Amino acid sequence: MAHTFAELVEKQRAADEAYARVRQLQDAYGPPTQTKWSAQQTTTWETAWRAWRDLARDVQAAVTAYAKQEGTPRQEVEARVKEAVRHGTPNEE
Template sequence: MAHTFDELVAKQRAADEAHNRVRQLREAYDPRTRARWSAHQRATWETAWRAWRDLARDVRVAVTDFARAEGRPLLEVEAELTRAVRTDERGEPGG
């Protein structure tokens, strides 16, 4: 599937947001007490973790497809994507 660079940025942002949610839950639930998490806490964390995992996988596939379609090195596209997402996070125009 062909992707635009803007789509890659959006996908990466979604994956980053999902990762932040996993970190927030881990901190809120205290990882040292994971064995004592309630069923609700465990289900919430596992759902968030799966969402992050799936989004991160989708980003990897999309970036690989994009690099191949554009005839560019994967590392170059990944670096450009990282710069674009970081720039956007600062509230500045992205790449």
């Protein structure tokens, strides 16, 4: 599947937001080894964690495909995507 650079940036943003949600839940619930989480808390955290994991996996696959399509080293594409996310620039094409 062909991806544009802007799509990669949006995918990375979504993954970053999902990770922030996981961290927010961990902060709210406390460390699971020190605080007994309710069944609902555990389910909520696991759902958020799976969403983040799936989005992160999708980003990695898209970056790999884009790098191959562009003939650019994968690490370079990943660094450019993260830089674009950090500075709020969605387009690079």
